[in-house]
Amino acid sequence: RPRVLALANQKGGVGKTTTAVNLATAMAAYRLRVLVIDLDPQGNASTGLGVSRQDRRRDIYAVLAGSTDLQSAVLPTVVPGLSLVPSTPDLSGAELELVELAEREYRVRAVLEQYLAETSDSPDVVFIDCPPSLGLLTLNALVASGGVLVPLQCEFYALEGLSMLLQTVERIRRSFNPQLAVQGVVLTMFDGRNNLSRQVEDDVRHHMGDLVYQTVIPRNVRISEAPSHGIPALVYDLRCAGSQAYVKLAREVLEREGRL
Amino acid sequence: RPRVLALANQKGGVGKTTTAVNLATAMAAYRLRVLVIDLDPQGNASTGLGVSRQDRRRDIYAVLAGSTDLQSAVLPTVVPGLSLVPSTPDLSGAELELVELAEREYRVRAVLEQYLAETSDSPDVVFIDCPPSLGLLTLNALVASGGVLVPLQCEFYALEGLSMLLQTVERIRRSFNPQLAVQGVVLTMFDGRNNLSRQVEDDVRHHMGDLVYQTVIPRNVRISEAPSHGIPALVYDLRCAGSQAYVKLAREVLEREGRL
Numbered sequence: 001r002p003r004v005l006a007l008a009n010q011k012g013g014v015g016k017t018t019t020a021v022n023l024a025t026a027m028a029a030y031r032l033r034v035l036v037i038d039l040d041p042q043g044n045a046s047t048g049l050g051v052s053r054q055d056r057r058r059d060i061y062a063v064l065a066g067s068t069d070l071q072s073a074v075l076p077t078v079v080p081g082l083s084l085v086p087s088t089p090d091l092s093g094a095e096l097e098l099v100e101l102a103e104r105e106y107r108v109r110a111v112l113e114q115y116l117a118e119t120s121d122s123p124d125v126v127f128i129d130c131p132p133s134l135g136l137l138t139l140n141a142l143v144a145s146g147g148v149l150v151p152l153q154c155e156f157y158a159l160e161g162l163s164m165l166l167q168t169v170e171r172i173r174r175s176f177n178p179q180l181a182v183q184g185v186v187l188t189m190f191d192g193r194n195n196l197s198r199q200v201e202d203d204v205r206h207h208m209g210d211l212v213y214q215t216v217i218p219r220n221v222r223i224s225e226a227p228s229h230g231i232p233a234l235v236y237d238l239r240c241a242g243s244q245a246y247v248k249l250a251r252e253v254l255e256r257e258g259r260l
Numbered sequence: 261r262p263r264v265l266a267l268a269n270q271k272g273g274v275g276k277t278t279t280a281v282n283l284a285t286a287m288a289a290y291r292l293r294v295l296v297i298d299l300d301p302q303g304n305a306s307t308g309l310g311v312s313r314q315d316r317r318r319d320i321y322a323v324l325a326g327s328t329d330l331q332s333a334v335l336p337t338v339v340p341g342l343s344l345v346p347s348t349p350d351l352s353g354a355e356l357e358l359v360e361l362a363e364r365e366y367r368v369r370a371v372l373e374q375y376l377a378e379t380s381d382s383p384d385v386v387f388i389d390c391p392p393s394l395g396l397l398t399l400n401a402l403v404a405s406g407g408v409l410v411p412l413q414c415e416f417y418a419l420e421g422l423s424m425l426l427q428t429v430e431r432i433r434r435s436f437n438p439q440l441a442v443q444g445v446v447l448t449m450f451d452g453r454n455n456l457s458r459q460v461e462d463d464v465r466h467h468m469g470d471l472v473y474q475t476v477i478p479r480n481v482r483i484s485e486a487p488s489h490g491i492p493a494l495v496y497d498l499r500c501a502g503s504q505a506y507v508k509l510a511r512e513v514l515e516r517e518g519r520l
């Protein structure tokens with residue numbers, strides 16, 4: 001059975017999509033079969049993996065609504081071994097529509113389990129990129145996942161929201177998904193030249209200890225340039241500091257998973 | 261009657277809260293009476309204006325739920341002439357609860373109009389800081405506002421989401437609030453040393469012309485340090501490039517409003 005990991009943090013702009021895209025790419029480079037599910041109506045993960053708006057004829061919204069199955073929505077990406085279930089702005093209607101459903105928290109888990117039971121092409125790892133909120137889409141991702149990867153920007157407002165996120169994970173674990181645990185916290189957009197970054201790092205390592213990965217992702221303009229070319233930073237510029245940090249992070253995540 | 265402006269953009273981390281806090285502070289410095297409503301469950305605007313968690317006994321959630329009126333939730337802040345209606349994590353339950361209500365899109369407008377009709381202390385300007393989504397909280401803010409200020413980070417993913425936001429504003433204007441218009445787009449976290457910032461600026465000015473403010477907010481570490489001290493950047497360091505840009509932006513916004 002594949003390992004399902006959600007990229008979640010209700011604070012906006014902390015690096016959820018960037019981490020989903022580049023960590024998934026690094027794992028594909030380690031010869032794992034990887035699936036990314038874009039559960040954000042913004043569709044940034046789909047863009048970052050090179051799938052244009054026109055190619056998203058079947059998206060995760062259509063799968064959740066039941067008009068197509070997950071298998072038919074899976075697309076190859078620019079990265080060998082890495083496939084994607086894209087999203088479109090249709091998904092922004094899903095939160096209101098899910099509210100009416102019975103078992104509304106289990107919708108993503110249900111379609112994923114069906115796909116995994118039927119496919120001959122099962123992935124080793126599934127990443128779910130979440131929107132910046134703790135609404136029904138993110139709750140669905142947490143119910144469907146075995147672990148949560150928390151990207152944390154080295155900024156004060158991002159630190160402020162961490163306890164709310166951890167409480168939500170705990171609530172989902174108790175009420176819906178007993179196997180859910182925080183896989184780890186990854187510090188992003190770290191700038192060694194400024195005190196704030198170092199203060200946030202010290203604070204987070206002090207409170208969360210080993211849950212925080214050793215690998216820290218530096219602020220690196222090459223990372224933010226890559227999406228405009230529709231390719232991950234690892235493909236755009238493998239030698240840059242940002243890409244190298246994601247390669248290191250992949251090794252560290254795989255070690256925690258006991259796969260290396 | 262006061263002017264009501266929403267800070268909205270579903271893309272996360274683009275500077276909505278930072279712009280709400282610092283633009284409001286700059287306007288208070290121009291002797292306007294300003295009210296900020298924190299409509300984001302993260303409560304970052306409340307933190308940025310120095311209102312601690314313990315002081316948020318009555319918040320916007322309690323007002324929307326009807327257990328208190330807006331007048332009793334208004335608090336003074338560290339800035340003379342600037343008051344705040346705080347938010348707490350309770351607000352994250354509001355989206356699901358609002359769904360069941362009749363006239364669910366008009367809830368914020370209704371409580372605001374009641375307050376303005378009854379108060380002897382009416383503000384000149386009201387800012388509503390929105391969460392990073394186009395859900396019911398943001399829709400409520402758009403229905404209650406005369407104008408939308410769109411902070412736009414100089415990054416590719418932020419640019420990608422702009423058309424979705426503008427379509428939503430147009431939809432709200434047609435169906436719920438005919439006086440709603442985009443007051444302006446403000447470029448944030450601009451870094452003159454990197455091409456991406458300049459490309460995003462050229463692109464946005466090309467497509468949106470005069471809607472984009474002349475003033476551009478530079479990336480400036482002093483801006484991100486201020487929230488950890490619970491004060492706006494203008495109070496933390498008025499002379500820094502970031503604060504000066506917000507002072508200039510306030511002048512430009514007031515000129516557009518015909519108040520200068």
Ligand SMILES: Nc1ncnc2c1ncn2[C@@H]1O[C@H](COP(=O)(O)OP(=O)(O)OP(=O)(O)O)[C@@H](O)[C@H]1O
Nearest residue numbers: 012013014015016017018132218219220224272415
């Ligand atoms: N290490 C980094 N160095 C420089 N820029 C980065 C880095 N990581 C992410 N970015 C840029 O910062 C912005 C925010 O990152 P990203 O969109 O991945 O965050 P997010 O948490 O997915 O945002 P949202 O909450 O909107 O989903 C993007 O424009 C991205 O390109």
Ligand SMILES: Nc1ncnc2c1ncn2[C@@H]1O[C@H](COP(=O)(O)OP(=O)(O)OP(=O)(O)O)[C@@H](O)[C@H]1O
Nearest residue numbers: 012155272273274275276277278392478479480484
């Ligand atoms: N001009 C700037 N220079 C440097 N840092 C900035 C600037 N503007 C905002 N920041 C920092 O960037 C981060 C994101 O800004 P902010 O929280 O205001 O965005 P937001 O759009 O309100 O985010 P959310 O979508 O989570 O509500 C914050 O940590 C903030 O301190």
Ligand SMILES: [Mg+2]
Nearest residue numbers: 016017040044
């Ligand atoms: Mg994202």
Ligand SMILES: [Mg+2]
Nearest residue numbers: 276277300304
């Ligand atoms: Mg904010």
